[in-house]
Amino acid sequence: MGEEGMMIPIIDLDDFPNQAEKLVCACKEWGSFRIINHKVPLTLMSDMKSVVKSLFDVPVEIKKRNTDVIAGSGYVAPNKDNPLYEALGLYDLGSSQAVQEFCNQLEVSTDQRDTIMVYASALHNLTTEVWSKLAESMGVGSDSVKEWKCQFRINKYNFTHETIGSTGVCIHTDSSFLTILQEDECVGGLEVMPISSLPMGSFVPVDPLPGSLLVNLGDMATLWSNGTLYNVKHRVQCKDAALRFSIAMFLLGPKDKLVKAPPEFIDADHPQLYAPFTFIDLRKLRLSSGSRAGEVLDLARLPPIASQTV
Ligand SMILES: O=C(O)CCC(=O)C(=O)O
Ligand SMILES: [Fe+2]
Numbered sequence: 001m002g003e004e005g006m007m008i009p010i011i012d013l014d015d016f017p018n019q020a021e022k023l024v025c026a027c028k029e030w031g032s033f034r035i036i037n038h039k040v041p042l043t044l045m046s047d048m049k050s051v052v053k054s055l056f057d058v059p060v061e062i063k064k065r066n067t068d069v070i071a072g073s074g075y076v077a078p079n080k081d082n083p084l085y086e087a088l089g090l091y092d093l094g095s096s097q098a099v100q101e102f103c104n105q106l107e108v109s110t111d112q113r114d115t116i117m118v119y120a121s122a123l124h125n126l127t128t129e130v131w132s133k134l135a136e137s138m139g140v141g142s143d144s145v146k147e148w149k150c151q152f153r154i155n156k157y158n159f160t161h162e163t164i165g166s167t168g169v170c171i172h173t174d175s176s177f178l179t180i181l182q183e184d185e186c187v188g189g190l191e192v193m194p195i196s197s198l199p200m201g202s203f204v205p206v207d208p209l210p211g212s213l214l215v216n217l218g219d220m221a222t223l224w225s226n227g228t229l230y231n232v233k234h235r236v237q238c239k240d241a242a243l244r245f246s247i248a249m250f251l252l253g254p255k256d257k258l259v260k261a262p263p264e265f266i267d268a269d270h271p272q273l274y275a276p277f278t279f280i281d282l283r284k285l286r287l288s289s290g291s292r293a294g295e296v297l298d299l300a301r302l303p304p305i306a307s308q309t310v
Helices: 020-029 042-055 096-105 110-137 143-147 219-224 279-288
Strands: 010-012 032-036 085-091 149-157 167-172 178-182 190-193 213-217 233-237 244-253
Touching: 010 020, 020 032, 020 110, 042 110, 042 149, 042 178, 042 244, 085 096, 096 110, 110 143, 110 149, 110 178, 110 244, 149 167, 219 279
Parallel strands: 010 032
Antiparallel strands: 032 213, 085 149, 149 244, 167 233, 178 213, 178 244, 190 233
């Protein structure tokens, strides 16, 4: 089946609970959807985009001060796997100390610091709001989500004429429960693989829709939902000879608590599929096994019920 003409679902955040069913469908079939009426001011989004662009202009010695707090949370220089890609990031957005530290490392101005603080807080709130809406739409609570850890990452793609047709970021899933992306408003290139196209898999381009934000579900969402929510496989391709910038906010999960499917999702026909994991341990397993595109969930699977000794 060709995927031409397919488009990821658009969810109106202002229209709940009416959109509940549409949201759950989007999360099962696409693992990806666009949100509108998200209340993040457009001026804040564009101010943040300008800050992001200038953060990448500092000398590499300064960028390297942005060291990892958890694996992969800090500066990523262009490398063999993704030579066109560069990223800066920060773990634990809920901690204003961590945000200040990020700003100090990169020697940002007072205005830039203000923008980063306001943006971080707005997007942090939005990730918890979107997750709460999803959990509620699935008939379960989400009490502790405000305490969950968040990671923030800004991405730059050095696209040129010569790189058109090559890959900006290879196929992967996110490790998070969910990710909110502020894409480049002009330069496309993100592609997602809907579940209907598996197991062969074909990509659907996600064209930018200025003012909206994009949500992707990650490995934790699949583990938590007992396999019903889809951790969307995606990549970024170079389609234009233009620099591309994106901003990602990852809702990772509770810090030390084991995550497992709530009892509402488990019955005789739907036995528990995955062993309980903390975010950090699932992430470690993902890195140690080199499984970037969701294969880590195969490693987290419990043996079939018939072979389990109860
Ligand atoms: O830049 C994008 O549009 C996607 C970035 C992404 O997939 C990620 O940061 O995990
Ligand atoms: Fe991603």
